[in-house]
Amino acid sequence: MSTITDQNVIHVDFGADERPKYVVLEGAIRAAITRGDLTPGTRLPAVRDLAWRVGVTPGTVARAYSRLTDDGTLDAAVGRGTFVAEAGVRSPIYRELEALEVDSTPHLTGGDSYMVNLLSPHLPSVGQVDLIRRLLGEIAANPPSGLMHYPAHANERLAREAAQHFLDHPALGPLEVDDITLTNGGQHAISLVMQAVLTGRRPAVLVEDLTYPGFRRVAEMLRADVIPVATDAEGIIPEALEAATRNADAQLLCTSPDVHNPTCTMTPESRRRQIVEVARASNIQILEDDCYQMERSELPTYRLMAPERTWHISSIAKTISPALRLGFAMAPRTHRISLRRAAEYSSFGMATPMSDLAARLLVDPALPGLMADTRKVVGTYVRTAAQVLDGFELHCRPDVSFMWLVLPRGWRASSFCRAAEGVGVKLRAAEEYAGRDANAPHAVRMSVNAGVSLASFEDAIRRLRDLLDQPPEGLGV
Template identity: 40%
Template structure:
């Protein structure tokens, strides 16, 4: 124990560390073991230096290190004392201030590349649910592989959010948990595609994850153009005949990035065509916010043996909860379950139980309404500021589609926007390589960017739109 009237002389030379670090470690151990009590005064620098045969500078350096760490504190003219222990909150999570997230606009740019949900209370719900699960989950349950039994509460909770009128008749066995919506797409393709050179179709302008999943499955990807009612039936039929398409990946409720919706009549036409040729349809519903009315039935309801439905909470609650769900059509549940088991053994119970707790929270509908309100605020601000330009939007969709005026190309506009401090996506990010050029951009709502900064970003974009680059025709 180090006290003013006690000789304490550890052998610092044999510690293998610099002497100041060895001395600091000895003092830490004294504090940890209770040899040094809170409020106890340590020897003066020169006194302790003499006792342990080091220079006063070594002791001063050790004291400073421990003061910086909070183990000691110094009183001017009074000496150096052992600090009171800090009270740590039970199972506290790391402060967000410890991390740098560029979407927080701290680098002076508005990151509007990808939709992100604002924290309007769901963060606290998630924290509370994590604490509750930590207290109530049996330790042995944290040591086992996931199974269809361990994810049953999550599948049941998800089933409670579904309306059979919209996705068709189903039971709990049709639902398979995935590691997010993208993983669900990949698992469905792995379950369905056959042959050495499979081919899939996607919307001509569509979510890039469709194409990525197709590439991972060694599939050729064909684009299907849209008109105002949805995917063009004639174009899809030609593609099916010419390329032997096995799967059509689409988003009937919210096309990412164009915000278009497929009309109920067009869905029926597409379903009739798919049924005639035996083509599976994957209906990705991730961008329709929870509790938002549908335009029409999903392809799963229209195609009982060929229609697949999938979604996730990433655009309604949080993207960090990596869970999604696929609802298989009649006769395909076992195949999809087998794919999930073979690829990852399923989603861990830590995530599935957390999802079940969150989705059944009594305040969740209030949270979703707040998310919608924030999205609406940003979208309506963009519409007001960019008034006069050709936009497609919905107040409940976290992005808008902006057709560029004459004089701007999509790539150039994105570069100019970045120079002005606004990051957005070009139409090229959503098109197949061989597709025709579309001069448009997608502007995402990022709830981590303050609304005032979003407004400033829209004003910068307005200035760019009003002043296209001069071109000389040759």
């Protein structure tokens, strides 16, 4: 590993180029790599250091670094810095996409496997596959919406009525059919909300200091600044939220109050009310991500407490199946048209066979029982992990398909993940949920993988227990 010592290695002239400064800086770094002035493994200056050297804001450097990291030109590691990537290294965005594939697992539930992927949840098949196959067959034989025209909002009404039935709950507040916009999964819902909300040249999106990476990815894609907000065991700290809104054009707070991803914590009602007070005083909107919990909470949602500024999103990925990419977004009543237009302008709407499927699946009388059986199986896997890891700090809930393991002293998250992969288990390090310059805790997130048998899952957790008990020499500290 080497570090830049010659401050003139990166040649950049902002005055002679009319493009945005972060684009100019990005090109200068690429040119230095192409010339061989920056070789693979070279550590680049810290964001603030390079900003001072070339006379731009830290945000400009951070954006240039982020774009270069996304395409694999640079490699960033929390706590170590930003480096010129080695040849052949995949960029983080591709690693994230690859991680969604549950490799080395059977197509259905219950197979035995030594390799166990705990990167993303894999739900058990308890009958929903057969139900979906049957409904798809009926739709293919006689598609109610036809197959020869574009989707239209009016033609999705039956699907939105089914979604209203599926989502309706006192904690969500009054729900009308026209409140619901169908989306291609929860991530698409996040993108649509940000497109509908963010305005101006440099809008800012507020996120928890550890948060779902999809919030950051969409915000950066829309050229918004991402500002982390400190949290504690009850979620976002109201004073930290208020402070974060002072020096930026803060427009949207992204949060998951019922199930925080990745720490599995829940924000109590009293804290939620404090956050609503800050949001109103600072005039920011709230994106409430409700995609993780498998059983509805009785706590009031932000949509119920602050309906004038809450954009609520949900999906069936953690309750029925992630394969269908079926999600829902609900805007404040005064912004329903903006959200609907964002959906129509981005894709013209949901594919008609999918809206036909949603119209039947979400009201099928067998669905509540299947979802209850899914929760029961996931709960069994979670309790098994908790028993094997007894004595360690494991945050988990039987109705949530991932867990948060705080590592004992001596382990770093990245080292533990490498050691775990060496014994056939894939995990996510805490740094994947932290900002570029943040100090991530030494912890890992592991998901329930019910695509393998309970015996295979338990064996994988026992291998992790062995690592925790006896860290290999040189990998700890």
